[in-house]
Amino acid sequence: MVKIAQISCGTEYSGVQKEIEKAAATFGAEIIIPEADLDYIDEAYHKFGFNAASSSIRLMIARAMSLVEGKSDADAVFIATCFRCAEGALVRNEVRRFIQQNTNLPVVTYSFTERTKADELFIRMEALSTIVARKSLLAREKQEGLTLGVDSGSTTTKVVLMENNKIIGTGWLPTTDVIASAQEGMDQAFQGTGYKFDDVEGVGVTGYGRLNIGKHLNASLIQEELSVNSKGAVYLAGHQRGEATVLDIGGMDNKVITVNDGIPDNFTMGGICAGASGRFLEITARRLGVDISELGPLALKGDFKKSLLNSYCIVFGIQDLVTSLAAGNTKEDVAAAACLSVAEQVYEQQLQEIDVREPLIQVGGTSLIGGLVEAVSTVLGGMEVIVPENSQHIGAVGAALLVSGLGDTKEFGAKNL
Amino acid sequence: MKIAVFPPNSLILADMVERRGHEPLVIQKEMRKKVTDPEIDSPPFNITEEEPIKGLKYAAIEVPSGVRGRMAIFGPIIDEAEAAIIMEDAPYGFGCIGCARTNELSMYYLRKRGIPVLEIHYPETREETLEVINKINTFLDELEKQEGTDQSDESEGSKLEDDKTKEQGGNNHG
Numbered sequence: 001m002v003k004i005a006q007i008s009c010g011t012e013y014s015g016v017q018k019e020i021e022k023a024a025a026t027f028g029a030e031i032i033i034p035e036a037d038l039d040y041i042d043e044a045y046h047k048f049g050f051n052a053a054s055s056s057i058r059l060m061i062a063r064a065m066s067l068v069e070g071k072s073d074a075d076a077v078f079i080a081t082c083f084r085c086a087e088g089a090l091v092r093n094e095v096r097r098f099i100q101q102n103t104n105l106p107v108v109t110y111s112f113t114e115r116t117k118a119d120e121l122f123i124r125m126e127a128l129s130t131i132v133a134r135k136s137l138l139a140r141e142k143q144e145g146l147t148l149g150v151d152s153g154s155t156t157t158k159v160v161l162m163e164n165n166k167i168i169g170t171g172w173l174p175t176t177d178v179i180a181s182a183q184e185g186m187d188q189a190f191q192g193t194g195y196k197f198d199d200v201e202g203v204g205v206t207g208y209g210r211l212n213i214g215k216h217l218n219a220s221l222i223q224e225e226l227s228v229n230s231k232g233a234v235y236l237a238g239h240q241r242g243e244a245t246v247l248d249i250g251g252m253d254n255k256v257i258t259v260n261d262g263i264p265d266n267f268t269m270g271g272i273c274a275g276a277s278g279r280f281l282e283i284t285a286r287r288l289g290v291d292i293s294e295l296g297p298l299a300l301k302g303d304f305k306k307s308l309l310n311s312y313c314i315v316f317g318i319q320d321l322v323t324s325l326a327a328g329n330t331k332e333d334v335a336a337a338a339c340l341s342v343a344e345q346v347y348e349q350q351l352q353e354i355d356v357r358e359p360l361i362q363v364g365g366t367s368l369i370g371g372l373v374e375a376v377s378t379v380l381g382g383m384e385v386i387v388p389e390n391s392q393h394i395g396a397v398g399a400a401l402l403v404s405g406l407g408d409t410k411e412f413g414a415k416n417l
Numbered sequence: 418m419k420i421a422v423f424p425p426n427s428l429i430l431a432d433m434v435e436r437r438g439h440e441p442l443v444i445q446k447e448m449r450k451k452v453t454d455p456e457i458d459s460p461p462f463n464i465t466e467e468e469p470i471k472g473l474k475y476a477a478i479e480v481p482s483g484v485r486g487r488m489a490i491f492g493p494i495i496d497e498a499e500a501a502i503i504m505e506d507a508p509y510g511f512g513c514i515g516c517a518r519t520n521e522l523s524m525y526y527l528r529k530r531g532i533p534v535l536e537i538h539y540p541e542t543r544e545e546t547l548e549v550i551n552k553i554n555t556f557l558d559e560l561e562k563q564e565g566t567d568q569s570d571e572s573e574g575s576k577l578e579d580d581k582t583k584e585q586g587g588n589n590h591g
Contacts (some may be wrong), residue, residue: 010483010516013490015465038510056515082481087517114469114482 002029002132004125005074005105007063007095009056010082016116020078023121027129034072036062050094057081057091064095068102076106076128083111093355100260106131109266124267127226131263138227138263140405141240145201147404150185150217151228151395152178152209155251156365159185160396161193161200162404169193170393178209179216202406204228204399221403225395230257230264232398233361236388243357247376248364248394249346251278256350258357268350274314276345278366283318284338288331292369295335299371302332304340312345336371343375351380359384363394418560421498423524424512425491430502433550437557442494444514464489476522487519495526500533500560502553507539533560 004024011017024031036044036059044065045051045058052058060081066072079096081088089111096109108124110116131138143165151158152175159171159182171188175181190196204221205214206228214222233246246257254277257267274280285292307324311317321334360383362373367387377385390397421442422430431441451462464486472485475492491514503524507513514520528534535556540546 010481010486012462013464013486013516014469014482015467015486016482017464038508041509053517054515055509055513055517057517059515082483084479085481085483085518088481088483112482114466114486 002027002076002129003032003074004029004076004078004128005034005063005067005072006031006078006080007034007060007067008078008080009054009060009088009091010085011080011112014082014112014114014116016112016114019116019118020080020121022118023125024078026118026122027125028133029076029125029129031078032072032074034063034066034074036066036071040066040071048094048098050091052087052091054087057087060091060095064099067099067105074105075132077108078124078128079107079109080112083113085111096265096355100265106263107265123224123226126224127264130223130227137402137405138231140231140402141235141262143401143404145404146195146199147202147204147400148186148189148197148200149393149396149398149400149403150182150203150205150207150213150219151225151393151399152182152205152207152213153250153395154208154253157181157185157207157209158393158396159189160390160393160400161189161195162397162400167390167393167397169195170390170396172392175209178212182209182213182217202403204401204403206395206399219403220406221399223399223402225255226257226264226267228398228402229255229363229395230259230398231262231402232394232396233257233363233388233391234259234262235401236363236390236394236397237359237361237386238388239359239361239386245354245356245358245360247346247351247360247362249276249278249342249362249366249372250364251282251366253277254346254350256354256356258354266354268354273312273345273349275312275317276342276349278342278364280314280317280342281338281366281369281372283314284321284335287318287321288325288335290331290335295338296369296371296373298332299335299339299369300374302330302334302336302371304333304336304375306330307333307337309337309341312341317341336375339369339371339375340378342372343379346376347379356380356383359386361386361388363388363391365392367391418499419497420557420560421494421501421527423501423503423520423527424507425494425514425523427504427507427512429511430504430553433553434502434557437554438561439500439557442498444490444494447490447494462490475526481518483516484519484522487514487516488522491519491523492526495523495530498527498530498532500535500556501527501530502535502537502556503527504537504539504549511539533563 041062044062048061081092143162146163149160157175161169169189171185203219205219248255285295307329309320420434420439425444431443434441448462468489469482469485472489475488540549
């Protein structure tokens with residue numbers, strides 16, 4: 001059983017401790033609490049150098065020190081503090097860095113509220129279990145043989161056919177019926193390659209519809225998006241070593257994942273507001289009478305400062321755009337203002353929750369909108385933003401890459417980690 | 418009288434209060450009400466998401482859930498208290514509830530209640546310790562006098578006798 005060390009403050013008093021244990025147990029893992037007696041707490045936090053006012057935060061530091069000094073044994077680490085606690089957030093990040101710099105343990109962090117339920121933690125616990133149980137798989141940096149990756153997203157389905165570390169076919173279409181969409185995406189990917197489904201040595205699936213499609217295709221790898229997208233992003237960006245942040249502004253929701261040597265250690269997902277998603281840009285393009293693919297180049301020519309938006313809202317913000325056009329501003333300026341609006345809101349709602357590390361790898365369909373990429377860099381103070389080739393196929397590429405690590409995958413049958 | 422102590426899980430302060438014939442209001446009694454699970458490894462008390470929501474009475478929604486969950490347990494004690502002893506700078510072994518913000522809020526609410534409050538610092542030397550014990554005992558005895566003369570001599574006598582037989586002790590590793 002995978003042993004996950006919990007280093008946290010406030011989980012019991014927030015009523016979420018049982019949810020954490022339930023989430024871990026769902027993926028064959030067990031929560032353990034690293035040992036730290038009273039004398040060791042003082043010794044550890046003095047050594048660490050962070051003079052925290054809360055004794056539970058000092059205990060967190062001591063537990064982290066206990067892991068680093070080998071006084072406690074674990075396979076992975078889950079670090080959590082209360083959402084909106086400044087001291088907790090500071091120590092959560094510093095303890096995360098401390099453990100990563102001094103051990104090889106995979107780490108995932110989280111800030112919780114009393115509303116946090118086990119299913120919100122599933123993807124993190126699944127990722128931790130995967131990292132421990134299949135470290136060699138995630139360490140894979142090269143695709144071999146002929147493999148197929150399917151990413152069944154809530155908005156679009158992406159398919160990639162890879163052969164010996166090269167993408168030889170792609171498919172992309174809006175998701176309707178998950179199985180039918182995957183089938184059509186595969187048809188697109190096989191077109192012109194001379195291969196058919198039976199020639200494929202392994203199938204990897206990810207995304208919202210992964211369980212259905214995985215079962216239907218008898219996929220060798222059925223994997224959550226966190227591990228797969230991180231792997232796909234660092235692979236395509238040629239940044240498999242060191243730290244990076246992966247940003248996917250989706251049609252319906254957004255993901256920000258921080259990675260260390262291609263292995264995810266924290267992520268945040270949003271999706272409450274359409275004003276912070278690709279949907280806002282789709283509506284903007286419609287209002288401007290251009291195709292979504294033209295919005296990016298248009299925005300790059302504009303100046304957002306000339307078109308003021310007073311609201312991030314998909315209703316009132318769009319109304320501001322219309323007013324701005326009526327006042328004589330150009331389509332270019334309005335397109336630039338729309339991109340900045342989305343980037344600012346993603347920054348305020350999500351990027352601030354996470355310890356953003358350079359370089360930032362922007363992926364997903366919206367990464368093809370150049371104006372949005374530039375706006376993201378602007379709100380991050382000019383941070384380097386990499387948009388790799390095939391960035392819209394990130395999940396499918398990650399799945400095709402990882403499944404090739406399973407060797408003769410036909411013998412494995414469907415696996416859901 | 419019902420006396421709240423801070424740290425709210427200090428067994429030593431609770432014991433001193435009890436020895437002087439008062440009722441200590443401590444967090445352990447509140448936690449005991451929440452234990453429904455016999456497993457040793459389970460959390461020591463069954464807090465659910467309801468407690469941080471109840472804690473909204475003491476702290477607004479933008480306050481971390483851990484603070485509100487703690488206040489849901491300690492808040493009612495503050496409300497019930499007729500007097501309080503606040504000891505600052507105590508080490509964890511003496512008693513603690515783990516969160517500096519909850520400590521600040523709890524002490525503030527105790528002071529704001531308008532009840533008699535004894536403020537002391539954790540003693541570092543033998544002299545300081547004796548002084549603190551004297552202060553606590555004097556404070557508790559004064560409360561008794563303030564409360565009036567309704568307590569009988571008999572109960573006072575038995576309390577003092579009880580005092581002699583009890584050993585001071587108890588520590589809490591919270």
